[in-house]
Amino acid sequence: MALSQTDIASRLDWVAVDWGTSNLRLWAMDANDAILARAESDLGLNKITDGGFETVLRDLIAGWLPDHLSQDDRISVIICGMAGAKQGWCEAPYATVPARPETLAAGVVKPVLRQVGLDVHILPGLCQVDDPDVMRGEETQLVGFMADHPDFAGWVCLPGTHSKWARIENGSITGFRTYMSGEVFALLSQQSILRHSMPGADDAQAFESAIRHVAEKQGDLLHCLFGIRASGLVAPNTDTAGAGAATLSGYVIGSEIADIVARLDHSESIALIGDGKLSARYNQALRVHGFDAEIIDAEAATLGGLRRAHTVLTNL
Amino acid sequence: MALSQTDIASRLDWVAVDWGTSNLRLWAMDANDAILARAESDLGLNKITDGGFETVLRDLIAGWLPDHLSQDDRISVIICGMAGAKQGWCEAPYATVPARPETLAAGVVKPVLRQVGLDVHILPGLCQVDDPDVMRGEETQLVGFMADHPDFAGWVCLPGTHSKWARIENGSITGFRTYMSGEVFALLSQQSILRHSMPGADDAQAFESAIRHVAEKQGDLLHCLFGIRASGLVAPNTDTAGAGAATLSGYVIGSEIADIVARLDHSESIALIGDGKLSARYNQALRVHGFDAEIIDAEAATLGGLRRAHTVLTNL
DSSP, rough: OOOOOHHHHHHEEEEEEEEOOOOOOEEEEETTTTTEEEESSSOOOOOOTTTTHHEEEHHGGGGGGOSOTTTEEEEEEEEEGGGSTSSSSOOOOEEEEBOOOHHHHHBBBBBSSSSSSEEEEEOOOEEEEETTTTEHHHHHHHHHHHOOOOOOOEEEEEOOOTTTEEEEEEEEEEEEEOOHHHHHHHHHHSSSSSGGGGSSSHHHHHHHHHHHHHHTTSOOHHHHHHHHHHHHHHTSSSGGOHHHHHHHHHHHHHHHHHHHHHHOOSEEEEEESOOHHHHHHHHHHHHHTOOOOEEOOOOHHHHHHHHHHHHHTOOO | OOHHHHHHHOOEEEEEEEOOOOEEEEEEEEETTTTEEEEEESSGGOOOTTOOOOHHHHHGGGGGGGGGEEEEEEEEEEEEEGSSTTTSSSSOOEESSSOHHHOOOHOOOOOOSSSSSEEEEOOOEETTTTTTTTSSSSSOOOOOHHHHTTTTEEEEOOSSTEEEEEEEETEEEEEEEEEEEHHHHHHHHHHHHGGOOOOOOOHHHHHHHHHHHHHHHHOOOOHHHHHHHHHHHOTSSGGGGHHHHHHHHHHHOOOOOOHHHSOOOTTSEEEEEHHHHHHHHHEEEEEETTTTOEOOHHHHHHHHHHHHHHHHHHTO
C-alpha cells in the first residue's frame, strides 16, 4: 500500500535519481535504504532548457519533502546519468578505468542551488582512453551489480541503444566496449530501405537463424542487411522473408555478440542487466556461442548503485 | 559544339535511358551509336505518379524527335534501371545469374504506349537466389564494361548507396554481393549520435587509419562506430577526433572491403565503376589489402551496356 505524503516526508532520508537523455526516474529512500515512493518523468536531458534542472527536480519530489525546509535541512539527492554530462546540469568529469565503486562516488560534483534544503550530488561517468569509450549511468548499474555479486569475475552486458560490455574483476571495472546496436537497429528498421521488409516483429526462429548466419561468418553485416530486402524479392518463401525485423535484430545483435565472444573464454561468467525481453534475446544469441548469462533486473541494479554511492558519501 | 534540333531529329536513330530511383539520364544516339545529345532530370521513379512515365519520357526527348511521328515511325528507346521494377513503369522480371549480355537483352519488356512513334524496351534487373541478392541498372553497366573488356575475369565493384561486387568470367556475370555501405554511411552521418562528430569531411590519412583498423580486425563495425563519438570526448587529440566523416567512411567501406577481399585471391583482377572520388577511396582501401583496381567511368559503362542491348535487340 502506498504511504501517505506525511509518512513519506517524516521518514525521508535521501532521494535517488537516474537522469537520462530521454527520461528520469526518482525514488524516495528511508534511512535503511528502503523505497518509500517512486516517480518518473519524460523530462530527460533533451527536454530541459538552460538552468531548469533544479526546478524540475523540486517539482517532482515536492510531495515527498517536509513542508518547510530550512538552511539546516540537507536532504541528500544522489543522481547518476546524463545530468552529469557537459550539456547536463553540472559536468561531472569522467572517472577512468580501472575504477572501483569508491572512486566513482568520490568523483561527484555538487551544483550550486538556488533554494535551501537539498544537498545534490551528481555522479561521474566512466571513460576509457585506450580504445576510446564512454558511459554515463551504466557505471552505476555496474556498481549495484557488484554490491550483490562481490566475487564476480567476468563480463556484464547492458543491452540498449548503445550496448555496453564491461569487464569486472576484483571489485573493479577494468575496461568496457560499446556497440551501437540499438541505434543502428532503429535507424535501419525505420529509415532505411529495410523499413519495407519489417513485418513479423517477434520470430525467435528467424532471430536465431540470423545469429547463426553471423556466427558462421557467412558475410559481413553490411551484406547480410541487404539480404533481408533481396530475399523478400527473390525468395519470398524463405525464413527471413516473413520475419524481417527478427532477422535484422539477429544480424545486428549477432554481430555484437560474435565480436565480444571472440574476446572471452568459456570459463568466464556473463551477466545481462536490462529490459527482460531484450536480455532474453541477448541470452539466446549467447547460447548459440555456448555461453549462458545470469539476467539481472535493471532497476534493482540502478538503485543498488545509487545506494552504494549514498553509503560511501555518507561515510566520507 | 551542340547540334541544332533539326540536325538531331534528322540523325536520331534511337534513345538510351538510365531511369533510376531519384533521377534519369537520356542520350540521343545516331545509327553509328554516337551521342547526338544528352538530357537529365530529377524525375526518378520516386517522383512519378501512376502512369506518368510515358509523358515524362516524351517531354524530355520532344526536342530530339521529328515534328510529326506516324504509326510507321518506331524510334527505339532502350531503358535500364528502376523503370523495370514492380513499382516502375512496367515490370521486367529479374534475369538470374549466371547471365550473359544476350540473356539480359532478351528479357526486355515493352510497355503499352498511348501515343505512336516510339518503341520502348525496358531491360530486366538481375537476381541471385542462393544468397539472395538483386540489382537493377548495375547489370547494364557490367554489360558495358564487358563489351570493352571481353577477356576480363575477376570482380567488378560499383560503389554507391547499395554497393555491388559482381564476379565476371567467360563473358558472363556469375554472381554478386550487395553491401548497404552508402545508405548506412548516410544514416549514421546525418541521423545518429555520430552526426555531432562529422567535421573535416575529407582526410585521406584518417580514412586510411580506419581502413587499417578494420583490416586488422580490431573490432566489429558496431563497436568501431561508437569510438568516433567517444574519441572526441576522451581523446580529442587523436587522428579520429578531428576527422569523423573520413573515419566513419573508412570504417564502413573498410568493413565492405575486408569482407570481399576474404573471398578472392591476389591473381584476380578488380575494376571499379563509379564516381571518381568514391572510386578513388575504394581503391585506397583495396591497396591496404594489396589489391589495385582499374577505374572505369560510370556513364561510359552505362551507355556501353545500353548500346550492347540495342545491338542485340536490333539483330534479333
